[in-house]
Amino acid sequence: MSSGRSSRDPVEHSPLIAACSPAGLYVASLDGELIDCNEALAGLLGYGSRAEALAARELTLPCVAGGAGAGPSGTSGIEGVLMRRDGSVARVLRTEAVIEERGARRVVGAIVDLSASRCTEDRRRDLSEELRQAQKMEAVGRLAGGIAHDYNNLLAIILNYTSLVMEELDEQSPAQKDLAEIQRAAQRAASLTRQLLTVSRRGLAQPVVLDLRDVVRGVEGALRAAMGDAVDLAIGLGPVGCRVLSDAGQLEQVVMSLAQNARDAMPGGGRLSIEARAVRVGAAGGLHDAHPAIPPGRYARLVVSDTGTGMSDDVRTRAFEPFFTTKPRGKGTGLGLATVYGIVKQWRGHIELASRPGEGTRVEIYLPLAARQASSRRGRAAGAAPRPGAGGTVLVTDDEDAVVALACRILSQHGYTTLTARGPREAVRVCEEQRGRVDLLLTDVLMPEMSGRELAERLVKLRPEMKVLLMSGYTGDALDDPRAAAPRAAVLAKPFTAESLLRAVRRALR
Ligand SMILES: Nc1ncnc2c1ncn2[C@@H]1O[C@H](COP(=O)(O)OP(=O)(O)OP(=O)(O)O)[C@@H](O)[C@H]1O
Ligand SMILES: [Mg+2]
Structure with a gap:
């Protein structure tokens, strides 16, 4: 019985293999005239079908067998370029063998397109470069954000106490000039801190x-x-x-x-x-x-x-x-x-x-692109000068005592009643014990026991009428999403000045 053998006859399968092969396969004359090919070769060269490629008079496949580096009967894996139908160039790997067929010498070959895999490789390189860059910036950001939190508190203190001293001193005092120098230097430091925070994506922004x-x-x-x-x-x-x-x-x-x-x-x-x-x-x-x-x-x-x-x-x-x-x-x-x-x-x-x-x-x-012309109409802060406080009771809390003291001093000078708490736990207690109204909670965002936002959530349950103003040196975790940064609570950037504090308090109380 020969049927078993004939179904395994490789000759019968070769058209199928040629049709399935992702490599371009072809037979050509020694001077490059295409005699037969599979669909993959036609596609690789930019033709719609095998029939179209075979009919194309302009198509030649100059043989590489017999060229430099080739053995007497063919070549294996030569890298080169091929012009596609549209004139673009494909990088390819070619393997060819020279055969005798009906008395004529022919070339049988296979071509693999390298452009596609090269493109994938380029993409991978692009993506991994982007990832490396992102990781580097993330590390810088964490460092800058960490430093800036403390740094902003210190700058707020330097800036504000300097202006308090300047107000108290006689205008003619020779110390005024020195104090103005201190203020200028602190402002420069504050602007450098702001820039570092922007680098680290933690800058306070107005979305x-x-x-x-x-x-x-x-x-x-x-x-x-x-x-x-x-x-x-x-x-x-x-x-x-x-x-x-x-x-x-x-x-x-x-x-x-x-x-x-x-x-x-x-x-x-x-x-x-x-x-x-x-x-x-x-x-x-x-x-x-x-x-x-x-x-x-x-x-x-x-x-x-x-x-x-x-x-x-x-x-x-x-x-x-x-x-x-x-x-x-x-x-x-x-x-x-x-x-x-x-x-x-x-x-x-x-x-x-x-x-x-x-x-x-x-x-x-x-x-x-923003989906619609949504949300936030919050423009940039108006540059109005502070008016004297309209009164009201403000509970001030920050884990940095000097910031609490400073904010209270500015607020009480402008007609507000202040309550102070050194950290969130004390703020909860003050809120529970206070008999009169508390109009506003002014709190730091990052505190060790509890975030300012959590504190606000707890206190608003006790006192639903109370407004919230968060103080932040940077948009860290608690304020990370710009869309989430437009909640009920307003945000005051640190380091604050008397002017920016009063303006934010007035706006929050409105
Ligand atoms: N358009 C550009 N053409 C050529 N080189 C550039 C260009 N933009 C940036 N660079 C190079 O990248 C470096 C970093 O640019 P970057 O803007 O971060 O800092 P800088 O311009 O040197 O300083 P700064 O922007 O703080 O004044 C530059 O010093 C310069 O070598
Ligand atoms: Mg530059």
Whole structure:
């Protein structure tokens, strides 16, 4: 019986194998004319079907067998390139054998497309670079956030006691000038702390829904002035809304900081383009392929590109590091891009940097589009001067005694009655024992026994009429989600000044 044998005859299976093979298989003449192939080869070369590829007169597959490195009867695993039908180039691995068929010499070969696996490899590299960057920034953030909490308390004390002394001293006193110096230094320290908090994504922000295009329009004048005549500034704004949940001041800072970097990279002049438009990053194909680290969705995209010096690989990979700068001492602090990165991440965005020496730099930022023109109408704080306190009873609690004492001093000077508690447990007791009203709880967010938010929840049950004002040096865990940061409780940034404290208290009591 020969039936068993014939069903195992390899010749019968070979068309099936050829059809299933992911590798492109072919037979060609020695000068590259295609005689037969499988569907995979047709696909690899950009043809719709095997029949279409075989009919294509323009198609040749110049043989590599017999070329350099080849044995007398063929080659194995030669890496090279092939032109696809649309003119694009595929990187391929080719194996060929030369055979005799009906008296003619032919080439039988297999081609594996390397471009696809290379693309996956590139994606993996991109993603792991993004992860490394995120971990590094997270570590810096934790460090900065931890320091800033204590640091802000100390700065609040220095700033406020200095102004109290200044008020009490005679205006003509020679000590006034010295005190003003102390105040200036403390303000500088406070602004550096604020910047570090922004780097670490813990900066206190004012979340509003705003249009990215308005941000760019808003800084255009300042940009033109800062760039000077040598830089040709081109601004392109998309036709549809680019609404994002973010902080206007922070986004202005992003645009200005990137523009300043561009200007510094074009000392002899050049072109700076700024573009803001709404884009869709699709699940497959299009923008997602170009930016594998960005989840599919709708984004407002900001692109800032220049024709400047560009960056070496070394500079590019370190550019986002806090304090990394190639600029002379006193010119750059190296916090520009680190701050931009912090801001972008605070609003759940993505940032990409492309740059090569001599080819300029392109920074792309993707911020998730806000679903609707929702929520927060909380604009920026009005700059009104404090009015004398309208009265009311404020319970002040903080684990730092000096902060409690300071806040109480400012509040009572402005007509408020104050109750004090050194920490949450004492605050609960005071609240239980106090007979009269408590209009406001002014509490630190981060305290060892209980967070300010938990304390507020407990006390509001006891006294439903009581309003809450949280004091925070940074948006740490308790205030992490910007959307969650718009609760019943208002937030006062530390270090506070008498003015900002009184303004926040008045607003909370309204
Ligand atoms: N558009 C650009 N073209 C070329 N190099 C750039 C560009 N942007 C940033 N860099 C490089 O990255 C480094 C870090 O930039 P970053 O903005 O963080 O700090 P800086 O500009 O040096 O200082 P700062 O922004 O604090 O004034 C720069 O010193 C520069 O070497
Ligand atoms: Mg900079």
